[in-house]
Ligand SMILES: O=C(O)CCC(=O)C(=O)O
């Protein structure tokens with residue numbers, strides 16, 4: 379893999395990066411097979427840090443295994459690669475299709491911190507195709 383220490387050097391002058399904190403709340407659901415907490419999606423920014431308390435619900439689509447649960451680990455955050463990272467790295471870091479399912483026993487919360495460049499930054503791949 380080609381090393382390039384300039385990967386994340388901003389080229390948009392002094393515009394600050396953008397960060398967004400999103401609080402998700404998934405109430406108990408009597409029939410989880412008939413509801414979805416958060417529909418399948420990819421996060422559009424660069425990176426997401428996700429705190430998912432101690433109730434599972436996050437699932438990622440993993441190759442032939444289908445939807446795989448990402449169990450919450452005490453003191454750990456999930457790091458999600460977003461669309462902009464996918465584009466910047468020319469697909470070397472892949473954006474992650476994920477969703478959140480509900481359950482019938484516990485109210486679940488999660489906190490997502492989305493981080494990326496300013497809204498009007500121009501994004502293009504920084505790594506050439508091999
Ligand atoms: O609640 C979760 O585990 C996922 C939240 C999520 O994917 C999002 O806020 O974009």
Ligand SMILES: [Fe+2]
Nearest residue numbers: 419420421476
């Ligand atoms: Fe997400």
